[in-house]
Every structure is written in C-alpha cells, then in structure tokens.
Amino acid sequence: MKKDPRFRIPLRYLVPLTLLLAIILVLLLAPRRSRPREVEIDRTAAVVEQVRRIGELSSAGYYEELVLTDRDDSYLGELKRASGLNRLTGNSDFVIICKGRVRAGFDLAKVQGQDFAVSGDTLRVALPPVEILDVVLNPADYELFAGHRTHEQTTGLLLQAKQRLRADAVRDGVLEQAERSAENQLRKLFTAMGYNEVFITFRKDYLLPRE
Amino acid sequence: MKRSALLLLLLLAACSRGPSLRDQLTERLSSLSSTAELGTVEYTVRKAVRARDEGEWFKIGNRRILFSCTAHIKAGINLDRIPLDKLVVDESARSVSLVLPHAAVQSINLPPEEIRLEYEDVTGFRQRFDDRERQALLKQGERDIVRDLPKLGILAEAETNAEEFFRGMLAQMGFENIQIRFE
Numbered sequence: 001m002k003k004d005p006r007f008r009i010p011l012r013y014l015v016p017l018t019l020l021l022a023i024i025l026v027l028l029l030a031p032r033r034s035r036p037r038e039v040e041i042d043r044t045a046a047v048v049e050q051v052r053r054i055g056e057l058s059s060a061g062y063y064e065e066l067v068l069t070d071r072d073d074s075y076l077g078e079l080k081r082a083s084g085l086n087r088l089t090g091n092s093d094f095v096i097i098c099k100g101r102v103r104a105g106f107d108l109a110k111v112q113g114q115d116f117a118v119s120g121d122t123l124r125v126a127l128p129p130v131e132i133l134d135v136v137l138n139p140a141d142y143e144l145f146a147g148h149r150t151h152e153q154t155t156g157l158l159l160q161a162k163q164r165l166r167a168d169a170v171r172d173g174v175l176e177q178a179e180r181s182a183e184n185q186l187r188k189l190f191t192a193m194g195y196n197e198v199f200i201t202f203r204k205d206y207l208l209p210r211e
Numbered sequence: 212m213k214r215s216a217l218l219l220l221l222l223l224a225a226c227s228r229g230p231s232l233r234d235q236l237t238e239r240l241s242s243l244s245s246t247a248e249l250g251t252v253e254y255t256v257r258k259a260v261r262a263r264d265e266g267e268w269f270k271i272g273n274r275r276i277l278f279s280c281t282a283h284i285k286a287g288i289n290l291d292r293i294p295l296d297k298l299v300v301d302e303s304a305r306s307v308s309l310v311l312p313h314a315a316v317q318s319i320n321l322p323p324e325e326i327r328l329e330y331e332d333v334t335g336f337r338q339r340f341d342d343r344e345r346q347a348l349l350k351q352g353e354r355d356i357v358r359d360l361p362k363l364g365i366l367a368e369a370e371t372n373a374e375e376f377f378r379g380m381l382a383q384m385g386f387e388n389i390q391i392r393f394e
Contacts, residue, residue, distance in 0.1 A: 039274075039344065041351050042261040046282070046359045049255045053372050054285070056250035058317065064241040103246070103318060108376075118384050133250075134285075138321045139349035144342050151328040151345060158323035172243060181245035185290055192295040193384070194302060 055108035056133055059185065060178035062102040062169040068161050070094040070149065094147035096154075098161045100137040102169040104178040106130060122197040123190050127182065129203050130175045135162045247290035248317050251372035254284045254365050259329075260352035264337075272335015278349060281325040282356050285318045286369035294394070306388035307381055313393050314369035316360060321353060 071077075072092040080092070110128035117124040137158055149157070183200045190198045260278040292312035299308040326349060333339050340348075374391050381389045 039262050039264040039348070041348060042263070043355075044259045044261060046256045046258045046356050046363070048363060049257050049281070050253075051368065052253045052255070054250050054253050054287075055376055056248075056285070056287070057290075058246055058248040058250060061244045061246050062241065063244070101318075105246075105248075108249075116380075116383055123384070134283075134318050134320055136318060136320045137323065138319065139326070139346055139353050142346075144346060148342050154342060154345075155323045155326070162323070168241065172241060174243060177243055177245065181247065184245075185247040188295070189290065189293065192298050193307070194300045 056105055057108055057127075057182055058103045058105035058133055058178075059182035060104045060174050062104070062165075062172065062174045063099070064102075064165055064168055065097065065099050066161065066164060066168075067145075068096050068098065068157055068164075070096075070147070070153070070157050072147075092147055094149045094153075094157070095145040096157055096161070097143040097145050098137055098158070098165070099141045100135065100161065100165040101141075102132060102165055102174060103134045103136070104130060104169070104174045105133050106178070106182060107133075121195055122199070123195040124199045124201075125186065125190075126201045126203060130178045130182075132166055132169065132174070135166050135169075137162050137165065248287055249290055249373065249376070250285045250287035250317050250369075251314070251376060252286050252365060252369045254286075254363060254368075256282045256284060256356060256363070258282065258352055258356055260348055260355075262348050264340075272333065272337040274334075274337050274340060275330070275332045276328070276340050276345070276348065277330040278345075278352065279327050279329050280321055280349070280352055282353075283318075283320040283322070284316060284356075284360065284363075284365060285320075286314050286316045286365045288312055288314050288369070288373045297394075304388060305386050306390070307386045308390040309377060309381070310392055310394050311370075311373060311377065314366045314373060316365065319353070319357065321349075321356075 070093065072094075074092075077092055106127050106129075108128070111126075115126040115128075142158065142161070144154075179202055186200055187198050258280055260280060262276050264274040288311055294310050294312075297308075297310040301307075328345075331339065370393055374393075377391055378389050
C-alpha cells in the first residue's frame with residue numbers, strides 16, 4: 001500500500017519542526033522541573049553612624065494590630081467597582097496589616113538639679129513630662145495583604161500607620177500608664193535605698209494632647 | 212439558554228467575595244503594658260541592602276536592587292531585674308553597694324521614612340521587584356542588623372553608661388562610697 005504523497009512531510013521540514021517542538025516542550029517543562037533560584041542578597045556590613053548617650057526611662061508599652069486600606073481612586077479603579085468587574089478581576093486596593101509598638105516614658109536627661117531634693121530620709125523627685133519615646137514599625141512588623149504599590153507609596157501608607165499608632169496609644173492611656181508605672185518602680189527602688197518618704201511628681205507641661 | 216444562564220450565575224457566585232473578610236480585617240487588636248527599662252545608649256546604624264536576581268536559565272534578563280536604611284538601636288538595663296535584696300546601704304558611712312542586671316537591647320527601630328530605594332535595574336523580559344519581594348529583602352536586612360548587634364559593642368557601652376548614670380544619681384543623693392557591679 002503506497003502513501004498519498006500529498007500527506008507526506010518533506011524531510012527538509014521534518015528536522016526544524018522536530019527541533020521547534022523540542023524547544024517548546026523544554027520551555028514548558030523547565031520552569032516546573034527546575035528549582036527556582038533564590039534572589040541573592042549580598043552581605044553588607046552595618047556601619048555605626050552615631051553613638052548617643054541617653055537616659056530614657058521607658059515605663060509603658062503599647063502594641064496594636066491595625067489594617068490600613070489605600071483605596072484605588074483612579075478612573076479605572078472606580079470603573080471596575082461601578083461595573084462590578086472587580087468581582088471577576090479583583091480590585092486594585094492596597095491592604096496592609098501592621099503590628100506596631102509604642103514606647104512611652106521619660107527623658108531623664110531633662111531632670112535638673114532642682115528636680116531632685118534629699119532631706120533626711122525624705123526624697124523628692126520631679127520627673128520631666130511623660131512622652132512617646134518610640135513608635136516602631138519595622139519591615140518585619142507589617143504584612144502586605146492585597147494589592148501593589150511602589151516603594152514610595154508603601155512608605156507613605158506606613159507613615160500614616162505610625163501616626164495612627166501614636167494617636168491610638170495616647171488615646172488608650174499609654175502616657176498615664178507610663179506615669180503610674182514609673183512612680184511605682186522608682187518608689188520601690190528609692191524605698192529599698194532607705195528613704196521612708198518618697199515624693200514623685202510630674203511636670204505637667206505635656207508634649208502631647210491627651211484627648 | 213437556561214443552562215448557560217445557570218452556569219453564569221454559578222460563576223458569579225464563585226467569584227464573589229463576601230464583606231465578612233473586610234469586617235474581620237478592620238478589627239483592631241491592642242494592648243497596654245507596664246515596663247521599667249532604663250535606656251542608656253542609642254546607636255544609629257546605616258546599612259545597604261543589596262540583591263541580585265539573575266533568574267533561571269530560561270529567563271531572559273537580570274534584576275538588581277539597592278536599598279539604604281537607617282536603624283536606631285537602644286540598649287540599657289531592665290529596672291525590674293535589679294536585685295533589691297542585694298542592695299546594701301550604710302548611712303553612717305554614706306556608702307551603697309548596688310547590683311545591676313546586664314544590659315540588653317531594648318528597641319530596634321527602622322523608620323519607614325529612612326528606608327530609601329536607591330537603585331533598581333531591570334533588563335530583558337524581567338519584571339520589577341514587587342511589593343512582597345521588596346519587603347522580603349528589607350526583612351532580611353533587619354535580621355542582618357539584629358545578627359550583627361553583638362559585634363557593635365552596644366551592650367558594653369550601655370553598661371558603662373548605666374553605671375555612670377547610677378553613680379551620678381547616688382552621689383546626688385549624698386552617697387560618697389558607691390560600689391556598682393553587674394550580675
């Protein structure tokens with residue numbers, strides 16, 4: 001039985017066709033078979049820029065988990081929302097989950113000579129105004145939940161998160177807690193040193209509004 | 212016709228996301244706690260976070276990125292851990308002997324505004340580093356800073372400053388013979 005010459009592939013086409021098929025097959029299978037190569041992070045040294053002597057009494061801490069959403073207000077974003085297309089394609093809002101910490105206390109470097117008075121077994125200490133010492137939101141403290149933004153846009157949102165953390169901490173009483181805790185701790189220390197009467201007061205020129 | 216309408220409905224139902232997730236996310240968790248830490252030194256440290264991604268052999272092009280970041284590290288002693296039972300005061304001799312706990316790192320702060328994207332280079336058909344990749348690199352940078360802390364000598368400096376702080380305070384309280392040691 002002889003084959004119809006119309007269905008026979010000429011030999012000159014067969015070799016390139018086989019090669020092309022082999023390349024396509026390799027390109028399709030390679031990403032699945034090969035282990036994905038990690039991004040190489042170069043080891044660089046940390047350089048100390050400044051060493052500063054401080055005297056900070058941190059007497060209260062505040063931890064908060066909060067979610068911030070940067071809504072996509074662009075024309076396309078609005079269009080997707082209005083048309084219901086975002087149900088199929090997903091919307092382009094940016095959602096970030098932050099776990100921040102706030103430390104509150106006193107800058108003891110601001111204690112002046114007249115703030116410290118000893119008379120017999122009586123000690124009087126006037127502490128400087130309570131303040132927020134740090135608001136910490138490091139790269140390990142947030143999680144990108146949805147969406148994409150540039151580095152600068154993400155930074156802008158993280159700064160908003162820090163402002164909110166600070167405000168929430170003040171509203172939830174971190175400054176009052178810092179005063180109470182410092183008073184207890186210092187009273188315990190000074191009493192152990194032999195002072196029977198310990199008076200601890202706070203300068204009331206607050207650096208932050210409490211409402 | 213009926214079958215395709217039913218299929219479309221099923222598809223929409225599968226793609227729709229209820230509002231419950233958003234509601235769950237907006238819940239806020241917070242807690243307030245008491246601490247008693249005396250911070251005595253702050254180090255400001257700069258670090259470059261540099262990464263290269265040459266990709267697999269079938270990917271055409273490379274990617275490189277460079278961040279610079281500043282970390283503020285505070286160290287000091289925990290006042291809660293001062294053993295008050297070992298405090299010896301002799302008022303007649305105006306002497307005091309105080310034992311302080313060893314210094315520890317109290318906070319590591321990498322402010323977002325001090326993390327700068329200095330350089331990014333993408334060639335060929337590669338895509339730019341996305342949000343998650345950038346964050347993973349910065350997390351690694353943070354871990355590297357924490358790992359390098361013992362080499363910086365911050366704890367020794369914190370103990371020296373803590374000793375001077377207490378020495379000054381006790382002198383102001385009238386003590387003349389002051390002994391401080393760390394345990």
